[in-house]
Amino acid sequence: MSKTFLALLTALFIPYFTVYSQETSKEAGKYERKSVTYINALWLMDESAHRxxxxxxGVILDKVKQGITMKRFDYNPVPESFITDFVNQANSVRFPPPDFTQAQRGWENQPDAxxxxxxxxxxxxxxxxxLEIVDLAKEMRAGNLTTEQQRNSFMSDKAKTMGITMEDIDKVMNSAFIYIPLIRRYHEDISDSAYSVGFDAGIIWFRISTKGEKAKAIPVVRKFTHSSGxxxxGQSYVTSAGIVGHRDFAFRSAVKNAVRNLVSATQDIPEFRLSGQVLEQGFLNLSFDLGKNEGVKVDDKYNIVEFIEEADGTVSQKKNGWVMVTSVGDSNSKQGYKSKAQIIAGSPFTGAILSEYPRIPIDIVFKGRMFAYKTDSVVSNGNLFDSLDLSDAYGxxxxxxxxxxxxxGINQLFFDIGFGMGFGSASGKLSLSAVTDQPKLSSSGCMAFEGSLVKKFYMGRFALxxxxxxxxxxxxxxSDKVSNNGTDIYYRATNTNLGFAINGGLEIALSPAFNFGAGAGYQLMGINKDWDLEYKTGGGSWGDKSTFTNDxxxxxxxxxxxxYLTWSVPALPFDPIDMIRANAGF
Known part of the structure; x- marks a missing residue:
């Protein structure tokens, strides 16, 4: 394989198997495992990726293999002889990387040469x-080979002529799909205090069509997501690969995030979505016939679907609600092969079909919130404030x-990291010996960095x-602006605290992707009387910090x-925890 073609991952799916699976899903809701063959490589699409x-x-290949190797598929290697010409010719297909800013403006929806x-x-x-192998079946039927010995002898002779094995013929005989994961638009951004790396990761799926006079490779799915790290x-970071430098940490973070996105994109392809059948129904719960063997996990979501045959003979899918998995069945258990799910919306009947609703295991929460703080006394006990009065902020x-x-195996348990910012009013004055006209205080602001556990308890659409x-x-x-010898000066005083709080809320599930909630909380963070004071002149930067205690x-x-609004996302451009670690330097 050419050095310039660093990687290509190709999988062949059995079409009759796929068609049978789709029909079975429509009729009985059963998912049939797909047989996959692959080449352990990755296609680099442009000059930037070849850097x-x-x-x-190697890191990308290992992570892609781990992610795409899902339990819903059976995997077999495909002989390189089948794609040698493709690899060689793909090496010569290169395009210069487009301007990255332009790429951010909807490039994924534009035609791509x-x-x-x-x-x-x-x-x-x-x-x-x-097609050479598919034609063997036609030739065998035309030859009226009636016995198994005749057919095996025929296929063996043809395999030798074509330079392949009987096993290769078995793998390719009914191939219908080929997918190619790829990387493009690789870039690095470097400054004295920050480093980032990014690339576009994607999957292109082709269906091999033999209808008509000429066989074609028809693109059926094209999905790209941008991933950054x-x-x-100068900082070192602890990873699963050991202690690494900032470049390696950023790259591994981007790869991890990209693979997570690609897994979700693969699961969302209609032919490959898990589907099951409702076996039993109870009060707001049900059991269904998927489990560990298919890779089902707690909190996976499934739509309740109904297949309707239209007047023109086409089949459409109607969604009648959705469920969330609460326990995963084991095919080897004494209780039988039954996973359990909570009914969030809809009224499924025994025999109803459940269709997978793939999402990455990270939810994003957008909040409007009130921050609790107030002064314990208006008059200063120290020498920073002449007076100060402020309370609460909204943001x-x-x-x-x-x-x-x-x-x-615990339903709806999350680790949450959050950032908040709020703004409020302030009144009073500073008391500074170096200033004749004491600065008046005009506004206040709050920034919060939080880590927590979140547990949700569902009852239908509602959750505590x-x-x-x-x-x-x-x-x-x-402070407001003050003038000192013709120079405009601004002051800011900061106060910090660390403590415990508890929040509670009531949510309603609007859809499998969105929850809306409202709630209240109580902070137990105590009082802090220590302040830091900084100033700046004109449009300069803050500096010359002084500390005041017992004020x-x-x-x-x-x-x-x-x-708040909670969004179960299909993909993210970066890993939030890794971004925080990168900025914090640990």
Missing amino acids: LAPEQV MLDSITVVMERTVVPRI FGRP FGIDAQYNLGRYM MLQPLFSYQTITVL VGLDYTGLTAQV
């Missing part, structure tokens, strides 16, 4: 090899919730949410409130 080092390609070119290469190389120059927040429960958390908050008080106390204890 990847061999070690980086690269895909058109690779389709032509596919039809010129791989498709004829497949971050690091801080927004964004959280990332990682589903821990799916790996522990409990969230114990630790919060680190910074309150900033800003006006800021009380962080009190009630909070929030409204």
